[in-house]
Amino acid sequence: xxxxxxxxxxxxxxxxxxxxxxxxxxxxxxxxxxxxxxxxxxxxxxxxxxxxxxxxxxxxxxxxxxxxxxxxxxxxxxxxxxxxxxxxxxxxxxxxxxxxxxxxxxxxxxxxx
Amino acid sequence: xxxxxxxxxxxxxxxxxxxxxxxxxxxxxxxxxxxxxxxxxxxxxxxxxxxxxxxxxxxxxxxxxxxxxxxxxxxxxxxxxxxxxxxxxxxxxxxxxxxxxxxxxxxxxxxxx
Numbered sequence: 341x342x343x344x345x346x347x348x349x350x351x352x353x354x355x356x357x358x359x360x361x362x363x364x365x366x367x368x369x370x371x372x373x374x375x376x377x378x379x380x381x382x383x384x385x386x387x388x389x390x391x392x393x394x395x396x397x398x399x400x401x402x403x404x405x406x407x408x409x410x411x412x413x414x415x416x417x418x419x420x421x422x423x424x425x426x427x428x429x430x431x432x433x434x435x436x437x438x439x440x441x442x443x444x445x446x447x448x449x450x451x452x453x
Numbered sequence: 454x455x456x457x458x459x460x461x462x463x464x465x466x467x468x469x470x471x472x473x474x475x476x477x478x479x480x481x482x483x484x485x486x487x488x489x490x491x492x493x494x495x496x497x498x499x500x501x502x503x504x505x506x507x508x509x510x511x512x513x514x515x516x517x518x519x520x521x522x523x524x525x526x527x528x529x530x531x532x533x534x535x536x537x538x539x540x541x542x543x544x545x546x547x548x549x550x551x552x553x554x555x556x557x558x559x560x561x562x563x564x565x566x
Binding site: 346372374376381382383384385386389429431433438439440441442443444445446 | 558
């Protein structure tokens with residue numbers, strides 16, 4: 341049972357445009373969400389997070405939006421840069437799960453010059 | 454600052470051979486520690502986590518085991534590797550009681566032949 345889903349395995353965007361990566365979840369007990377970026381053969385790097393009491397969090401070019409009624413979150417990258425090309429994972433934490441995170445399958449973003 | 458180390462970076466092992474992967478964290482005390490596996494084209498699967506020395510929780514039944522002999526050392530082991538154990542193994546740490554962000558090591562690429 342996939343509780344965190346990233347339905348788009350890949351996304352291609354032109355440099356300078358907006359990248360929108362999507363993530364859906366099924367468990368209403370999730371109360372904290374995170375986005376990670378991963379280059380090949382490296383460990384994931386934490387990007388940005390959001391608590392379920394908020395609907396938006398911004399950090400530089402990265403903004404995460406949370407729609408709890410739709411059980412949907414998205415990561416916006418504006419403007420996209422070629423160095424943003426990587427696999428992006430969303431993750432969620434259940435309110436009764438301590439520090440454990442459940443990850444989606446990842447979306448591979450390609451930003452073309 | 455905190456640093457997480459994993460070794461070896463790559464490993465090729467025959468089926469039936471033993472396995473020992475090591476992870477150490479510097480610059481923090483009493484971290485929560487995690488072992489994940491990423492199979493080819495898949496997301497991150499939590500294998501084990503530990504909240505303290507000698508305390509191991511297993512998430513997925515398998516022929517792998519984990520141990521935490523010291524506060525900042527986490528070891529993933531197997532007595533006999535299977536072909537299905539191939540993958541990218543990641544160790545991560547988290548500051549307990551201070552957010553849910555996990556910070557990942559560089560990973561170990563394991564190929565079982």
